[in-house]
Amino acid sequence: MQQARFRPAVEFARGVLLARPPVPRDVWGPDPARRELAYFLCQTLARELNWPNARFVPGDPMSTLCNLGGVLTPGRAVALAVGDRLDRRMTTAEWSNIETLTLGGAIDALLPLAGRRCTECDYVLDGNVTGTCPECGSPTGA
Ligand SMILES: [Zn+2]
Numbered sequence: 001m002q003q004a005r006f007r008p009a010v011e012f013a014r015g016v017l018l019a020r021p022p023v024p025r026d027v028w029g030p031d032p033a034r035r036e037l038a039y040f041l042c043q044t045l046a047r048e049l050n051w052p053n054a055r056f057v058p059g060d061p062m063s064t065l066c067n068l069g070g071v072l073t074p075g076r077a078v079a080l081a082v083g084d085r086l087d088r089r090m091t092t093a094e095w096s097n098i099e100t101l102t103l104g105g106a107i108d109a110l111l112p113l114a115g116r117r118c119t120e121c122d123y124v125l126d127g128n129v130t131g132t133c134p135e136c137g138s139p140t141g142a
Pocket of ligand 1: 137
């Protein structure tokens with residue numbers, strides 16, 4: 001009965017995800033910051049919107065990933081999590097625009113916003129989640 005609440009497009013997308021093999025990281029390109037943001041976004045989409053796994057690929061439309069996950073306030077939780085990750089607040093207009101893109105396009109749009117740097121030595125901390133600056137060893141608060 002749980003399944004009956006999902007629209008056919010959701011059922012289709014869930015089926016695609018369940019049938020999809022693990023997605024290699026290099027589909028996101030060679031840039032470590034882009035890969036890190038892609039990983040974060042995939043995990044967040046899967047967790048917040050109840051997708052069966054995080055096997056998303058760059059060509060997946062954000063409109064499907066964000067709006068058909070079977071939850072009442074689709075996309076909003078993802079927008080908030082992304083805002084936290086980028087240390088800024090995503091406006092509704094910004095996020096509405098993101099939702100018109102593919103997943104790969106969304107990552108490209110979000111990546112330049114992820115300009116986090118070490119407050120001690122100005123080292124670029126994009127994608128660094130260790131909590132320590134790799135350059136000078138200062139805590140980053142990540
Ligand atoms: Zn540093």
